[in-house]
Amino acid sequence: MLDEILAIQSVSAGASAYDILGNIVISFILGGLISMTYQKTSNKGGYSSSLAVTLIMVPMVIGMIIFLIGNNVARAFSLAGAFSIIRFRSAPGDPKDITYVLFAMAAGLATGVGFYVYGAIFSVVLCLLMFILHKIDFGESTSSEKILKITVPENLSFEGVFNEILDIYSNN
Numbered sequence: 001m002l003d004e005i006l007a008i009q010s011v012s013a014g015a016s017a018y019d020i021l022g023n024i025v026i027s028f029i030l031g032g033l034i035s036m037t038y039q040k041t042s043n044k045g046g047y048s049s050s051l052a053v054t055l056i057m058v059p060m061v062i063g064m065i066i067f068l069i070g071n072n073v074a075r076a077f078s079l080a081g082a083f084s085i086i087r088f089r090s091a092p093g094d095p096k097d098i099t100y101v102l103f104a105m106a107a108g109l110a111t112g113v114g115f116y117v118y119g120a121i122f123s124v125v126l127c128l129l130m131f132i133l134h135k136i137d138f139g140e141s142t143s144s145e146k147i148l149k150i151t152v153p154e155n156l157s158f159e160g161v162f163n164e165i166l167d168i169y170s171n172n
Contacts, residue, residue, distance in 0.1 A: 019114075020067065026116050027063040030107040030123045031056040037127040038100045041134035051097055058101060059108035066112025 035055040039047050069075040103126060110119030133139070152158045 020064075022116070023063050023067050023111050023114075024060055026119070027059040027108055027111045028056065030111065030119055031059040031104055033123055033127055034059070034100065034104050034107060037130050038097075041130050048097070051100070055100055055104045058104035059111060062105050062108025063112040066109055069112075 035052045038055055039052055103123075107119050107123050110116070110122060150162065
């Protein structure tokens with residue numbers, strides 16, 4: 001009945017509306033798990049809310065794209081071109097954020113080809129690893145050195161204004 005309501009013609013052999021809905025639902029769940037992991041492991045809660053939403057959407061979009069490509073080589077090449085355009089149009093950001101986007105893409109690829117269990121195992125294991133690395137502060141700098149940047153207006157004569165305070169609070 002759902003097939004008749006949605007009037008979906010299958011793209012790959014044996015695909016049905018249930019397959020497509022299953023792909024979307026599982027991708028959504030995996031994207032939600034990835035997004036929650038990103039939010040919980042971000043530095044001091046300073047995560048990007050737009051990236052958190054993006055991490056939910058990316059697996060669904062990639063999963064559907066891969067589902068629609070099926071075994072068509074021409075479609076696969078056009079997808080590679082589209083991904084390269086997206087990559088060069090996006091601004092570089094935090095490497096950890098980029099890793100989460102790639103993580104979400106991998107989950108979407110797994111669901112798109114129908115490897116739901118592998119995608120779930122991959123996502124759960126990687127999320128657990130991210131939590132562990134975050135809890136043990138892996139890669140955190142142990143140095144207490146900081147960089148101070150002071151911005152002053154062009155018309156302000158600031159020569160020597162900060163010497164007294166810098167002498168008190170710096171090692172120089």
